[in-house]
Amino acid sequence: MRNRIIIPLIITLLAVPAGFAYVHWSKGGTGTGLYSRYWSPDPVQGYWDPANFYQSPDSVQGIFAGEQCVQCHEGITPGIVNDWRASRHAQSEETVYCNDCHGNDHQQLRLPTPDVCGNCHAKQHDEFRDEARYGFPSHVLAMERAVDAKHFVDKPKAEVQSCVQCHSVATKCDSCHSRHRFDAAEARRPEACITCHSGPPHPDDETYFASAHGKLYLAEGNNWDWSKPLTKGNYKAPTCAYCHMDNGRHQVAEKSLWKFGLREINPHTSKNQVLRKKWIKLCSDCHEEEKARQWLTELDQERKQAWQKLYMAEAILKDLRSDRLLQPAAGERPPYPMDWLDSLWPRERIGFFEGQASVFYNVSAIERDYFEMWYFDNLGAYKSAAHGNPAGVEAGHRKMVASLDRIETQANELRKLSQAEKKAEIRIKPSGDLWMKGAYTDYNREHN
Template identity: 35%
Template sequence: MIRSVRGLLFMLAIIAGCTLLPMNFCKSANADDAAPTFQDVASSIYGQAVGDDDDGTMYVFGLTARYTGPDRVLPGEGKFKNIFNYLPVTALYYNPDDYYVSTQKVEGEFKSDECVLCHSIQTPRIVVDWKASKHSKGGKTAAMKAEQVVGCDACHGNNHQELTMPSVTTCGKCHAKEKREHLSGGQGSHGSHTIWDISVTEFAWQIGKPAEEVAGCAQCHGIAGNRCDGCHTRHQFKPSEARKPDTCGVCHMGVDHAEYEFWYNSFHGKIYMMEGDTWDWDKKMTPKNYRTPTCAYCHIGEDGNHNVQHMSTDYAHMGMFQLDRGAPQHKAKRDGWIKRCQGCHSPRFAAEQLYAMDEQIHISFTKWREAVGVIVGLYLEGLFDPMPADLAPDYTGGHTMNLLPGGAPRFYNVSNIERLAVEMIVYQVTGVYKAAAHFSTDDVTYNAGAFVMDRQLVKIKDEASKLRRISTLEKEVGIEHQAFDFWKHGEYTDLLTGYKRQEGDIVEDACDHGDHPCFGEEH
């Protein structure tokens, strides 16, 4: 495939990030001058013409494709709405109250039985599910004056050209108690003011990147905060679905929020795996009905309280902040947990388990502080490679150290040692807390917590050692290192929203999350 020695050198240059060629030779696809782009070089090797990535061509390793970006986006919301957009599906369907607009061409107003008749052909599965639901059988909630069938028009409206997409607001018309509880939680809950308005519209991990890259984050947060069918799936909306831990596992998994996986690896999870398919999930969450606790058993409870924080430990930013949950001022919360565990365990056993969690958390922070001490020393000596000012601007439009106030933790557009530190606090420190809280004895030590932190601390020290040694050698020979341009520019790096931010772009009074504090207020 590579046709000559020169072609081989070109290929090596591409693999090495163009460092084997003159600095002005390899440009990103966004360059304004006439110099060959990266795609031009790849084209000369593979013999494939450069083209747009959305034209249907299959590009060899993607090397000759030009990034085009989405041609349809919806504007963001909140204080950063001028620098961040949503893909249509994310806004329309995961925040329908603010974004959904019907585009149906069918005219007319229809009754529910007429909807069912037509959709038995158009979308038959949802009709089957609705017929299996309590909505189709008729019933009464505290908000209703009389029993009624909840048909299609009750949730979507009856004017086919003005249909609505159901949200928490829609469901709350009949389920007022559940809506009130759902919205009452603070940060760390499923309430839309926090899980969406703060953790999506104002959070650096989200607003610092292109919309298409972080759509998955917004969709998880949106369905949990703005809709009810993240836990009660359409169109059956069965409570039994929300009682099963598999439903929670759709969102609560992955390296930074692995609650489902940790629970699944505990004895509780193993009992569920062995016999959960024999349980009657239509029964309330009580010790008499379920042999082992699930997510809903602990966080929702027998009374079905939809504020998951009513049975959570005090929120500490996913476990990234250190907190002794066994301290006297948190006694009410601790006693509540011990009582919940008493469905199966003695209060002494439960208390000792939680005490062990406290101590495992505390020692994890000693490793974190040791790592940060090493990193801050490098920063103060100007030994990061690159230093913040040598990077593309972050979401603030400026350059902040990743871990200092104002520089929200991020995994991208940072030096390697900062990335290692963020992974330590976001993945491993929180992993210790969450594994211990969900009684995963293997994960808290081996798989995700203590021993993984050991390796991370060694990595950080090793990187710090190399940076200091290289700096010493450079001083000895009189070299003044300048960060390479590829830290600041590149086809992807140029798309980061920090480059888009202009004076006046941030609308400080556009926050929409009640009394909860804004993220990044200092900016």
């Protein structure tokens, strides 16, 4: 009895520090994140993650005052200087010069990070950093989530650079406040957000612009006074920032209720009841409270209907997996380089909690169909419901039904084929390395 307690305790005491040591070791490579030893940065990474990768040019030597920077760059980069002259940095009582943000030693220049901006904008910086406690989704954790994902290393570097271009919102403030004006008025407009929040994985742009709010913005927004703060009465219709950064609060995830629509949650937990009250209070700036409650209830109902469809598709795929009808099988596909468990125990991952999000490529056709149903059709419906676009909700659910029908049809065909093969006593031979080769797979293997 004593050994049953002591042995597991010893194993635990050894495993915990070993785990910490491994994580520390894994972050000691040329890259960043958990897989830093398996990738190296391209030069452009210095702009997406300047604290870790930016290297100052060595074309000029010397230490310069701010006025000297301006004098030189008026000839070299006049557009930058003109933007700076139009900024509050240049027009404040105490001028904020180039060297205040970039340093004055030209061989040790830096690209400003949130910490640099936080030296003056402490309130906004603290709010931004504090967003980490809300978990996913979160701007402040965006870069960490990108480089800690296995597919960041698995996929060709040229592809994942497009990921970090937006995930760099965690590592530099000019993702929203474009340099060198850093204009709050610009950041209040929806275009500041849809630079990244657009396209099939996050169709915030098309769903917002199709809503009553978005249509009013498109019709009249150019005439609004964007210098006004994000408070009640200042704008005829809300934009992204008005709702998600009310009163200029730099915590976009503060009221995140449905967690991006990618996994099912209980919208009526005690925590989420608090969030619902915050949404109702915000919407009550323009609408009656009861109407706001009704919209939240409609969103709950939309999510319930969506997950019923998604779980039906998941059940079909899991049944096919149980009967070994997913082809090519996991063991016959090119292994994910960073997933050692996948090479030891190949298994088709189905659904959010099995890690489906990390295996959206290198899968069978029917699995990819489900991924697109979950990640594209589902998100189109969710974002439409959240942004007040009923036509988008209907279109999203129509696409989900079509995807579900297609998955059911493919599943039936796979079962009929399997039955015919059994009846004819045809034994399917392993495909060997048939699926291990191909232009994409070979390039990935050789270049990443």
